[in-house]
Amino acid sequence: MSKVLKMIVLGISMLLLMAPAYAQEASKEQIKGLDEQVQEIKSDVLSIAAELNRLEEKLLYPSDTQIALFVSVAEGEKFRLDAVDVELDGKSVAHHLYTFKELEALQKGGVQRIYVGNVKTGEHPLQVTVSGKSEGGSEFRKGESFTISKGIGPKLVGVVLSGGKTITLKDW
Numbered sequence: 001m002s003k004v005l006k007m008i009v010l011g012i013s014m015l016l017l018m019a020p021a022y023a024q025e026a027s028k029e030q031i032k033g034l035d036e037q038v039q040e041i042k043s044d045v046l047s048i049a050a051e052l053n054r055l056e057e058k059l060l061y062p063s064d065t066q067i068a069l070f071v072s073v074a075e076g077e078k079f080r081l082d083a084v085d086v087e088l089d090g091k092s093v094a095h096h097l098y099t100f101k102e103l104e105a106l107q108k109g110g111v112q113r114i115y116v117g118n119v120k121t122g123e124h125p126l127q128v129t130v131s132g133k134s135e136g137g138s139e140f141r142k143g144e145s146f147t148i149s150k151g152i153g154p155k156l157v158g159v160v161l162s163g164g165k166t167i168t169l170k171d172w
Contacts (some may be wrong), residue, residue: 065118066154069094069126070172073106074162080133081106081161087127088113088148095115111158119155124148128159128167135163142167 071084081103086094094115098106106112129143145165148157156172 004122055137061116061118063154065120065153067115067119067124067148067150068113068154068156069115070156070158071096071106071112071114072110072158072160073103074160075078075109077107077161077163079163081130082132083130084114084159084161085127086159087125087129088115088117089119089124114159118121119150121150121152124150125156130161130167140165 034161036148067088069088073081081098083095085092094114095113102112124147126146126148127143128146129141131139131141133139142165146169148155148169158170158172160168160170162168
């Protein structure tokens with residue numbers, strides 16, 4: 001009988017020793033499963049946030065009244081652009097100070113969206129003021145007045161800067 005009792009005690013002891021290892025293995029699998037679930041939730045949250053941003057832009061800037069202004073530098077220009085100020089309908093709507101990297105991107109053909117807003121259909125006065133330094137090193141400040149004709153649908157307007165001497169508009 002003592003042999004049987006010893007065997008039972010030994011069996012129970014083995015089970016007790018194996019239980020923590022099994023529990024540890026199960027918890028590792030649970031943690032791995034939880035990690036995967038957290039990653040899926042993060043992905044879902046990011047896609048929901050992107051969709052909310054798109055919906056917010058559609059709500060704030062309906063396409064029928066939307067106007068967007070873009071700034072670009074004419075090809076081959078080497079002047080230093082410091083700042084651009086934009087007034088639409090007599091109100092200041094945009095002011096931007098340029099960093100070296102932003103200027104470099106514009107000189108390589110990049111385009112900056114400086115303003116997006118809503119306006120009614122019809123004629124709208126636009127004032128663009130540019131400041132910077134010419135290729136020769138002299139400072140300049142140039143302002144131009146334009147009239148934008150806004151019809152039904154979105155309006156995209158490009159402000160093209162040339163050597164700090166001319167500012168032109170393009171419909172895109």
